[in-house]
Amino acid sequence: MNARGLLQPWLAFIGLFAAVSLPLDSLDPERMLPREGPLAWVVIVAMAAALVAVIRAERSGLAGVLLAIAAALGGWFTLQLLPSVAGHAGPAFWALFLTSWLLAWCLVSVLAAIPRQTGFDGAFLRIVVPLIFGVWLLIIWEVIVLAFKVPFVLIPPPSAIGAKLITSIPILAADFRQTFLKAVIAGYAIGCASGFLVAILIDRVPFLQRGLLPIGNLVSALPIVGIAPIMVMWFGFDWPSKAAVVVVSTFFPMLVNTVTGLAASQPMSRDLMRTYAANYWQTLFKLRLPEAMPFIFNALKINSTLALIAAIVAEFFGTPIVGMGFRISTEVGRMNIDMVWAEIAVAALAGSVFYGVVALIERAATFWHPSFRT
């Protein structure tokens, strides 16, 4: 770790000092962290111990464990204090909060510095690091929303979203089925496949390459806003019209990436194929497609999130009364913003898993690419 790595613990030290010595509540100067009872002391001691450990032995396992404990305790205690200081949080509250966060950040750096490992440890690390990051994102959100009393109808706190999520599982499941399992999957498959096939067609027939590619570009930015109502006209209210919008949205990234990817093979590799008098399709399948794979997977990855956005937006323009986009637009109108965010959370989860699956397939399919070898 470098100078930046060392800066964090020292900043945290200053923060801890501030948390102990300043008032917790801006309305009540008497309210101080050390007077909050034994639990507060546990937090203070844990933080101090972790900081000493980090500064003395930067990367030791012990420092990691202490950091984990201190950050968790600090975060938890911040949340405990939150309701009682909502709207009038004092400097010590913010100091405690920022210190806990710095500790968590230290922890992430320590964990991220562990060299890439295989097996269970590696998988554990790959999951734990973004998880810590994410949990802290949520804590920061909760603290800011509550401490500043941001209106509920603008952004609800994650705790409220979580509560809503748990109580609305049947609705969320039905929406997920309608939007993701039907519209997104179907549209994604057809859109990526057609972008790919048109790219091959363009590549195969030079005449089309000059004629069709410029026209294919016309499809590049057909705005969802414009085509969604038309697709509803053509394909009805149910999911096929959303799938059609997804098809149009995912077509172009695949087209462009495949066209570039097909041009990416090395001249010498192509010469080799020439010496075999390989025909077009043999060259395509045995050389140019493998070489194009990194590009094609880029498109698949970009499309995995694009498809979801497109399907949800498309549902703003006429749907049966089920679906993630329908729910979002309806509940916004009803000021049930917690439900909106519960739906967004489902979308984010689904989209991330979708992307992750594509990324895993990519790793398996293009293991030979330098990006996976270094």
Added chain:
Amino acid sequence: MSDGEAAHASTKEGTAIDIRGLSLTFETNDGPVQALSNIDLNVQRGEFVSFIGPSGCGKTTLLRVIADLEQPTGGSITVNGVSPEEARLARAYGYVFQAAALYPWRTIAKNVALPLEIMGLSRAEREKRIAENLALVNLAGFEQKFPWQLSGGMQQRASIARALAVEPDLLLMDEPFGALDEIVRDHLNEQLLKLWAQTQKTVVFVTHSIPEAVFLSTKIVVMSPRPGRVTDIIECGFPRDRTLDIRETPEFLEIAARVRHGLRAGHSYED
């Protein structure tokens, strides 16, 4: 193979490669480069011809023209009596590139299988040829490795195995043994000679090693750069079943000296 055979039959015992007044100029960002100038060369079926010459004299370019990988800008050339393109489409030759050119997503065995798949050979036949040729170049046991897990010399040998597996009548080899040590090289030289003697192949071979050229060839083409041209063509009359011992004979040393002389003439600096 079968296509190659057909093309072969028609010109059996005839001319394999006929080059007349061939020249080739590359257009580059800072002006044209004349890589080949007025080359005349005739290679008979069954010959073993080596190209030797200073680095950059056009050996690779000439080999590529024969293989229809480069279009000459002047002169004429036939391969097996037809144009290089037709010969290529008839799969008349096997080519070993100066660099290994293995596909990184294929294991060594799969890389050797590549031309065989393209020719549509049966799986059994493919497996037989893969095993045979990998053993020939001493790579048995490395079938499942990927190219980047092999040393430079091993990659080069894999690419030789790939070309041999095609069993072509005409072998075009561009410094195939450059990255190999003396022992392996001697071994492969002998194997190549054996193969050549047994199967009556025509071999066109680029090398930098004078002894190698003299040992292997029936004809040595000495080239000279700027512009690339043929300065000498030396016939060597050693029997087909020669062994490494001939390298001590006076004829051998004499030819080697002549080649070295020709080679030196192509260089600008004297030593």
Added chain:
Amino acid sequence: MSDGEAAHASTKEGTAIDIRGLSLTFETNDGPVQALSNIDLNVQRGEFVSFIGPSGCGKTTLLRVIADLEQPTGGSITVNGVSPEEARLARAYGYVFQAAALYPWRTIAKNVALPLEIMGLSRAEREKRIAENLALVNLAGFEQKFPWQLSGGMQQRASIARALAVEPDLLLMDEPFGALDEIVRDHLNEQLLKLWAQTQKTVVFVTHSIPEAVFLSTKIVVMSPRPGRVTDIIECGFPRDRTLDIRETPEFLEIAARVRHGLRAGHSYED
């Protein structure tokens, strides 16, 4: 360079490379490959050491370990008295890869300029070194060409010029002359020797040519594969200012014979 110099000064006349019980195992899809096993080697400052051995015996791997491009799995190694990583960070060495490794988007001159830019040399100094070293490898006039417009041998020479332009005290060269003809090779051998004698460099050199190894080296390390190990270390006592003539002397032939013997022992097939 200046960093390298500093590291140098402290251990002047001392050990350049010290390797003890070094081993390295690669993990691959079909099991581990032991590339280096229990290597002991000491290279003194100012020595010219050649590695020779059958293809795949670990020469490149060993050179890469010295250059801190590969992490050993056992044993210890120091370069200029410090760890390879520190030596690398101090820019203690120049490295010539087995493949040319030129950047395709840079012209030849720009490729040679690359390390000089990174070291922060002034433009005038850069241009001087580029011109000098391209001339040394006989590539004057090709400054503005892109790598793919050069022949294989020319690319290799460009990469040699690139390493020499750094003017390092320690030169690590992996078969630098593999793709060159005898004449150029002899010429560059002499140039390298001259440079070595003049600048007191330490050179570690991988080659497949026994005469080349014997001609150039003060010490020849013979290696053997599976697992990669050192089988013989041969000291050659030729004077620093040797010329090509020594290749006819009996001492030379004797050492060459010993190397050949060691090399042959590393091969599985007899001939």
Added chain:
Amino acid sequence: ADPITFQLKWVTQAQFAGYYVAKAKGFYDEEGLDVTIKPGGPDIAPEQVIAGGGADVITTWMPAALASREKGVPLVNIAQPFKKSGLMLTCRKETGISSPADFKGKTLGVWFYGNEYPFLAWMAKLGLKTDGGPDGVTVLKQGFNVDPLIQKQADCISTMTYNEFGQVLDAGIPESELVVFKYEDQGVATLEDGLYVMEEKLKDPAFVEKMAKFVKASEKGWDYARANPDEAAKIVLDNDETGAQTEAHQKFMIGEVNKLTEGSNGVLDEADYKRTVTTLLSAGGETPVITKEPTGAWTHAVTDAAGLK
């Protein structure tokens, strides 16, 4: 001048003619106000805008305003320029619908985004489920236009008297082929297009004063629009930044809108309010619009200060 930001519920059209007229004719200037009118759209919830501080006053439908109030956005109705509701359900005759009793098993297009409350209340009153079962009706979230009716994707669609209904006629479907159910006639009318502000702000007398001027000038605008419908349509057209509206349609719209503002001088009629609340409370269901009788959801303070009676 005193700045006021005013958020509309929908895009610039004759539905909001009074405000545009007041601005164009200088009625706001006369009161010393500098009013910025922000057009809305399908993706803008005025309630959310005002909660976030993006507007001083908004126009919205009362069901949405009351629902927001329950969700912690304390909106207060300060004036009600629209006396009557323009909402209706338009059906094709050929579907066999002639009365609400025929709805069962049919497909109905409904606007959501806070506009569905009156519909839900009506269906609750009729005892029809809206989950698509055989005993209820199938509900579609209707897009922006009347295509579902023209293309027979729905048996009935929601229309406003002043807008979509005209479009249906324009599309060549004569009134003779249509059956319409006005919410007003079905006894489920709720108040539309009132003016709302945040409760807190009303504690400030200066703000009440400012709003009084605003309401007064706006009413003057509405009066003028009723008197000069053609000019009002022109003014709206001038303010349409999309350049997509047609004069004919805006003239039709102002004509119909004038029928709805007729009979209101801006003062909220308590009886209308009561009826709206009762309707909404009766809606019930799993997701009721409002669960209890709201308090303090309206005030006459502003209209009183404006001298409107």
Added chain:
Amino acid sequence: MTAIAAKSPALRKPRSLKKPGILFPVLIVSLALLAVWYVGAYFLNAQLARDQFARQKKEPTAQELVAATWAMDRPLLPAPHQVAVELWKTTVDQSVTSKRSLVYHSWITLSSTLAGFVSGTLLGILLAIGIVHVSSLDKSLMPWIVASQTIPIVAIAPMIVVVGYNLMNGQMGLSTDLSRFIAKAMISTYLSFFPVTVGLVKGLRSPDPIHLDLMRTYSASRAQTFWKLRLPAAMPYLFTSMQVAIAISLVGAIVGELPTGASAGIGARLLAGSYYGQTVQIWAALLAASILAALLVWMVSLGGRAVVKRMGMAR
């Protein structure tokens, strides 16, 4: 990139045949598309047209029916010439500053598209650089970037409007037009940075291991390795991603026009068109958006080709 694709080995043509114009093929393909369009218009609109005739109690001849399907007021699919006439009316017949001019609206959208594209590309590049160089960012940030993309903008757009637009317009006192422009550009940025990040991360990691080793032997700093190796090697990826990004930027700017008051721009045109059921107007706006997009994509690809050529990599 198309030029390179043309050289696919199996179909390399003699040099003389290599450069036929682009005009003729485009013309042919366009004509084919137009034909398909007319046929499609007939079939999609036929039912509506028959209804109309039925209403007039008239039995149309085939010819009348075809003519009617191509001249409907509210067609399912307007005939090409209807769209062309509308396009003509809204471009050539209007002064470019008029609110009824599509050129004016295209410009409004284009300006925020370009702003969003530039800032999105920069953001995407910055993120990619961070992810490739800082391992803790790679592990912790990337999953959240992905998650951010799955949040439908339309859902958070009101927030951008309320928090961003109103803040700029209200508290910060920026003009309405400017705040609207910035809010739209923000949505464009949000949508367009992602393809750049994904593509560039791959590109920056794509140099040959031996080329990276070379940099190691020079003990080059990360910045040097970046400028001299990673970035040049990533160029094909970067420009491909930028083509996608600019197209998505345009979509973002159009979508962003909804929650920002849908007042002007192609998005507002589309919306107003569909709100008032003016199908022909929708199609004219769609076509305008498409042409704009094709031009933008084409310009980026030209830029990419020029860079590759300057780098001496176009063979």
